[in-house]
Amino acid sequence: MAHINEGFMMKKQLLSTLIPVLLFSAATNAAELYKAEDGSHIDLYSRLGFNITNKGTNDQDTRGVFDGRIGLSGAQTINEHADVIGMAQYQVGAAEYANSLDAGSSDFTARYVWVGIDGHEYGAIKGGRVDSGLIMFTDIGDVFATSDVSMARQAGMVDRTAVQVFRQDGTLQYQNTIGNFDVSAAYILGNDTSALDYGYNAAVRYTLDMGDAGTLAPVISYQKTKADDSNLNPDAEYQFWGVGTRYYLNKLMLGALYSQDEVDGIYAGTSTDKVMEFTAVYDFNDDWAFRAGYRSLENDDGDELELKDTTFEVQYKLTNMSSIYTTYELRNGENGRSLAGGGVRDTGFGGDADENFYSVGIRFEI
Template sequence: MKKTLLAALLPAMLVAGTAQAATVYQAEDGSQVDVFGRLGFSMTNRTGGDNADGNARGRFDNRLGFGGAQTINDQMSVIGWAEYQIGAAEGANAGNDSFTARYVWAGVDMGNIGKVTFGRVASGLIMATDIADVFAASDVNLASQASVINSNATQVFRQDDTLQYQGTFGDLDVSAAYIIGNDRLKNGYNVAARYTFDMGNAGKLAPVVGYQRNTAEDNVKDAAQQNLDKNDFWTIGTRYYFNDLMLGAVYSEDKLSYKGNSDATKDKGYELTAVYDFQNDWVVRGGYRDYKAKTGSTTDRTMKDWTAEVQYKLTDRSSIFTSYVKRDGEDKSKASNAKYDLNQDYYHLGLRYEF
């Protein structure tokens, strides 16, 4: 099995944001400082709303992260990470041209016992969402209602004020987190677990389950948010690894409940993905998505996407990639803030460099 797929087996919750970080300082006691950066440019004809003109648009991509570890003793270290991005999908700052925090956290690594972190952490639920999040032109639909109650949440990938435990015990990866409330969120929590079965010559199978609940505050100043109750998200999925091939399947449900007689809104669906790494320089990816969003018994929105992507590695840290998405969806809600046309096919072409 190639190193690229072996790397994919690492717990996403332990490496998110730091997988490609370079150590720029290493002390004799094991303390270190790490730096990560990403530069990229892409073009796409993907546009939003009913006024889509289909013209290609360019987008600059820039990420910068830094952090490290300071040794306490042979078993424990103080750890931290801060990562910022231009055009990040982060709550109220989504898509703007200034640096916005993706991850900012600090904690303690206790070696074999696990680690505890606090801040805007990489959620343990990434173990599940990463099954769908394989494309360079990332467009993950899982847990899209999480930010309705918790406005600083980017789906379930990143949420402020999170106290999280993560641990790996043999082939089992576990995560549990408590989310401290804010002016709209009373509190929240999530749990996730993954077990990797090594089947020898038959490959590896890594099933994962995850759940999150966020509860709304009782006394919210914003009148439009006063009848919110809670958001429940759960997911189950798996990845299968065989030589240079990785297959994934994930199912999820995302329910937003209201107080009184208001109907709940419920998103549910599944995604299938495949990644094949061959000849060291080429990677091909494919996927299918099927989602439905309902308010009560009425279907408001459907998404049925086929995605194909090809990546060519110029170096270990730089790539050219192109993808095409065939969409057959519909948005009956006619929401004025609809981000994208759900019935528009689109392409994506980009160059990315990491250091």
């Protein structure tokens, strides 16, 4: 979206061009459907994909997974100082609960639905199911085409509309770029489905241009949510924090992060996830890219899930926006205990924590 916090988006585009064949799926890649003389515009974003994988199956059988997204975004010019902005994006089989608490693999559910005001150099305010500012942090580990992101996985235990800290219903968010700082702060009001008393989060990223030595972009992030009396777990509280950085040098991008999230009022004690991740992305040329990563997750006093995953991925770029890729994931962890009890071990994640997985897929975007 061309008008949403232009400084923030320009810096994001600058960083992404350092690794041009990453599978970024931001609306900045949208096709323009309409543009008026005053700069008002409507854009279309769409993504289609098909993935052959044995991930997410208990018996290791190969299956085919379809992925589809579509959305509209746009801006209406108020004057030279401000625009009205908005987005509505939906996905088949999204990890969402905002519109369907029983969402299945073929359901069409909302990922982002929000409206706001872009005050240009004064920043943007959005309200609704927004793209959380904490994505500045989670993107450090979210570099693979088919990987599941482990950080902040317990957020949905308190807010059923939350997909980790990426997006949550009823969010009022402010974002801006001030010098080399990208800042975001949000208050999460929630709705009847969220069943929240309150919630808030914040993230700050600093971009340091070191010339020939590369670019460093450290990030810190924090979130807290508390359930209200209508929640299934009225005493539940959730807290998340993370620190990490990306480093860019020519065709290489390195990432490292540490995060911790805690949930009270669900288990007998405080369920705590401690997550470390390391990622590397290298562009061989305009067509080929290689990615590798390692993550470690250890849970205490909750489901006791343990992840020790090493992932390798190769991508071939068919067009400027579309690619084929193959991913192999080595897993040496231990499945968590089901909340249902009875000694059942269930990762609550994609597939077994101690089984290796592969994926081969194609993705088309406009």
